[in-house]
Amino acid sequence: MKRTKLTAALLASTLIAGAATAQDVTLTIESWRNDDLAIWQQQIIPAFEAAHPGIKLNFTPSAPAEYNAVLNSKLDAGSAGDIITCRPFDASLALFEAGHLADIGNIEGMAGFSPVAKSGWSTDDGSVQFCVPMASVIHGFIYNKDAFDELGLEEPKTEAEFFAALDAIKADGSYIPMAMGTNDQWEAATMGYNNIGPNYWKGEEGRLALLAGEQSLTDEPWVAPFRQLAKWGDYLGDGYEAQTYPDSQNIFTLGRAAIYPTGSWEISGFNNLADFEMGAFYPPVQNAGDTCYISDHTDIGIGMNAATPNPEAATTFLNWVGSSEFATIFANSLPGFFPLSDAPVTLEDPLAQEFISWRDECESTIRSTYQVLSRGTPNLENDTWNASVAVIKGEESPEDAGARLQAGLASWYEPQQ
Structure with missing residues (x-):
């Protein structure tokens, strides 16, 4: 009887541990913005994880000058993170053409971006988008x-x-x-x-x-x-x-x-x-x-490693990057780096607000x-x-x-x- 109870208890604990493992996914984020580490750790990550229990974020930046080489080495070795921070235009286009970035044009989070906003992370004909626009200058x-x-x-x-x-x-x-x-x-x-x-x-x-x-x-x-x-x-x-x-x-x-x-x-x-x-x-x-x-120049985007084992969780995160919540956190943490989506954002810095107000008066280009x-x-x-x-x-x-x-x-x- 005792043996039966012990076996049942062990089985139950194994099932519970297995369920927790299946639920808890950690997404690793590659980036060159090592100066943003504290902002990610103190503001962005806690806000996302509070709204999305079961998905953890691990922000692992490289030195800016070394990022392209480090990232390419990791991608070639199959050891790169689930989420790839994207420089605009040709560097990221080359990653997409090499099969390293997923086509994310149809995800929900891409709906609020104009063609100009998406231009930094699209194929030349604009038919495919491979990174969610994060910010412009x-x-x-x-x-x-x-x-x-x-x-x-x-x-x-x-x-x-x-x-x-x-x-x-x-x-x-x-x-x-x-x-x-x-x-x-x-x-x-x-x-x-x-x-x-x-x-x-x-x-x-x-x-x-x-x-x-x-x-x-x-x-x-x-x-x-x-x-x-x-x-x-x-x-x-x-x-x-x-x-x-x-x-x-x-x-x-x-x-x-x-x-x-x-x-x-x-x-x-x-x-x-x-x-x-x-x-x-x-x-x-x-x-x-x-x-x-x-x-209004596209400066930084974020995409999905085509080889990620966690595409659903990665999509959840990228959809959130396209949200008003993320845009507000990012824009106020880094005044002068402006959200590119049409999601409503309130800026606290008066000089940043002056710059972004020009979008209402002027036509934007890159x-x-x-x-x-x-x-x-x-x-x-x-x-x-x-x-x-x-x-x-x-x-x-x-x-x-x-x-x-x-x-x-x-x-x-x-x-x-």
Whole structure:
């Protein structure tokens, strides 16, 4: 009798343990955002696990510079996590084409994203989506409100107002008009050309026309932003040619410059460094009443390892990433990284709220060089860096810069031939 009871008890305990094991699934998340570890551990993971008992999350980031190599090695070895954090465009597209990322276009969580939002993690024809868009960064100008108040300046809405403000700041002499250097090159293109450019080429209209070969980089909408950049050198301060990106950040946050051409990714860091009130304005349009366009650039997404043994749990998590709850947590934990879904979100940071409010006023696009156009040699993204620098420094005319970029693109990209 005792033996029968013991056997029954052991059987029952085995069944209970088996049920718990079957229910409790741990999803491992690969990412390059090691600076986000505390946010995942303290906010995102507890919120998900509270709403989804039985699914645990294990966030295991790699160093950003090592992520691509580490991830590819794990995927090839079959040891990668269930969830893959996705860089935009070609790096993630290559993972999908290699069979490492699952097609998740039909999951419920993808329903609230526009084609522009999904463009960073779609096949070239837009027919397949392989990562849920998590966040974008928005380009524009951050400014020192104290400096503007001292000089009686208002946020410029048009180019004429923009240059009038720069002239007034320069004439006063108390502040460098704009903090941006050309030493590291990428800022001139990212915070210069691709910041102001969408107002000229009309955002997605021009970008898609360039992809289709219906416009070229020698057309006026693509040369005109260089003409504006050619004027910037007069306002960047002495020695801007040798000024690095960290130098520019320091110059602005120390209160030595009035305007900082940039993107929303700076908000968190600047909030901790600047002891003055900051404001932001979107790239000024050519004429009052013109439609404004902003670079609302897809920055980070998240997808499913095609080889995960836990596809149902992974789908549950990805659906949650597309929810308002996740968007609100992520956006307020990382001010300046904005949700891409149409789920309602309330932002607590006033500067972040200013940036995201531009979506209601302006048309959104992404950086012109990031989809398809930088796959060949010469690389259009890198060429746009050095062309923007050369134009700012007066070493190349806007027309010559456009012609050089067009020749490089046409040398390998068939629609431009």
